Amino acid sequence: MTPVHQGDEDAGAPASRPVAKGVTLRDVAARAGVSTATVSHVVNDNPSARIGEGTRERVRQAIADLGYRPNIMAKTLSSGRSQFIGLVADAIATTPFAGEIIRGAQSEAWKRGHVLLVANTDGNSAAEESAIEMMLEHKVRGILYSSWYHREVAVPESLAGHDVVLVNCFAADDSARSVVPDERQGGRSATEMLIEAGHRRIAFVNTTTASPAREGRMAGYHDAFRSAGLTVDPALVFDAPPMQEGGYLIAERILGSGATAVFCHNDRVAMGLYDYLRERGLRVPEDLAVVGFDNQEVIAAHLHPPLSTVGLPHFRLGVEGVRALLDGPGPDRSPRTAVACPPVVRESI
Amino acid sequence: MTPVHQGDEDAGAPASRPVAKGVTLRDVAARAGVSTATVSHVVNDNPSARIGEGTRERVRQAIADLGYRPNIMAKTLSSGRSQFIGLVADAIATTPFAGEIIRGAQSEAWKRGHVLLVANTDGNSAAEESAIEMMLEHKVRGILYSSWYHREVAVPESLAGHDVVLVNCFAADDSARSVVPDERQGGRSATEMLIEAGHRRIAFVNTTTASPAREGRMAGYHDAFRSAGLTVDPALVFDAPPMQEGGYLIAERILGSGATAVFCHNDRVAMGLYDYLRERGLRVPEDLAVVGFDNQEVIAAHLHPPLSTVGLPHFRLGVEGVRALLDGPGPDRSPRTAVACPPVVRESI
């Protein structure tokens, strides 16, 4: 803002505006006529050192004039604690899911004055090793180990002895804290949307793949029936590969089962189902009410009609991950934190 | 691997395995009976200092025994150069696009021994400012400023004077180098797929939004006709909002135009078109051949039939971005690098 006179002792200062390059604490101290310690104190608002308002002001001015910017490396080295949190992800672009986890973690880390060191490994364990190595070299405060889909993982050897929290995944032996989506509640919510709309013959297309999602959503489906005083008809429960093709191919059997509504394991399956129905001239929700799972934006919100579904809380998973890391185990914190999957009502019911 | 005897002078070494915590260069030097300089040289394979094979081996051993891990902060501080590259993104999860850019950049940065500091701003300029500030504090070697969709941007003030390359975006005045997709060639490739399949009445559904994509793909569409010795029929060129709804609503007019094929501005438009056709009992490609643009995996690969399209080279955009940054302007490097958009042939033609 203000034109700056470079210190006379600094020959060859290039030009007009404040040069951030190489301005150190010492330079600021010199210009303000105080010691480096004092500058450090005002920069960090150190409470244990009361600085006079006048001095404080002079220092601020000097900082502004010089365009001073603290050197984090030096700060970290000197203080012994870094502001880095590592996040290793097995995917980053395959689905928006991983991206949401990263966004959540980043947002929370940011708020608490930390910065995220992200590495994606694409599931390659060599890449994973070097990512972890890199993070450790940067003296990260801890590591978030995440998966783009909810599953059990083996925590890498190299992470032993470090502060780790598993995000969207968990260790069989709970050797590390973890934050996961509440699949069961999600399955229940999905089913309840249909029950509340008056449906009784509600089919469920589960995935063919063993996974926490498969078990959890199934349990939730049962929960919903039970607490509504209804009973599940096993003839209404199907298995299909968790993708468009799966939904498309199972459609005929669903129609044949006499179901008036169907809860699909995920949005892609629902999409395949839509395709089949449309080809037969059938309408959603008049001929068949549909609810999905995942809330994959590209799909769910843009189908005809827009698909009611249950969201996977990836963003919050990221947030809770860094909280768990930064706040430590805590007294009332169980090793596994379950984050709710929110129902998203659109027009397919 | 091998049980370790902690140095006798180090009282209270906790236990069994090598403790990475707090092992410094000096510790290694002591154990190997050499100076810290020597250790530094072998750790960095410093060519300007020839170290005897014996010494080298002893040092390696000491490193292994102690579980030594270099402290990057100290290294950076001391050497004056960091290995960080900043990447500011305006989205990270909204579409897989941004994710691909990040993946590409990360992959290339990694190869060259650098680590990416990613920040997503969600288009919020306050967030952007603090992200940039953070990166500058970390003394990044340079900054990649990216957009999830191809567009013109205003390079933030705060980036002035720093090494910047624009990824998937560009500055009107070319004040910074940039790497962008070759929309024109993409549009041409899309059209050519159809021409080569024998189509002559090829409709084009462009977007209603002014953008490099709109201009470029349109130019490419014309290019393809021209070089095939054909002429464009203006009655076959439509505009529609670049989403499912757009494709769905424009479908009737396309059908009415007598086109046998259509090039859609993007995959989502193609998806909407598919919806309409299916409802009318029409078939792709028999009744209408369709090609999209973007190659949005979730959509294109899973439509019935799978959609032929043109890919947006996000991964390579990321790669080229860090190359441009690390390799500098170079002699034969123009301010804007265009990366090819590869045609992806599936079954809709």
Next chain:
DNA sequence: CTGAAAGCGCTAACAA
């Protein structure tokens, strides 16, 4: 309320 000084872990001349 403010300053002096000893490092944090590593690199890079320069000596030996």
Next chain:
DNA sequence: TTGTTAGCGCTTTCAG
């Protein structure tokens, strides 16, 4: 071929 020795920029007692 290897060791000595200044720092890099900042934090943090401990004095004054």
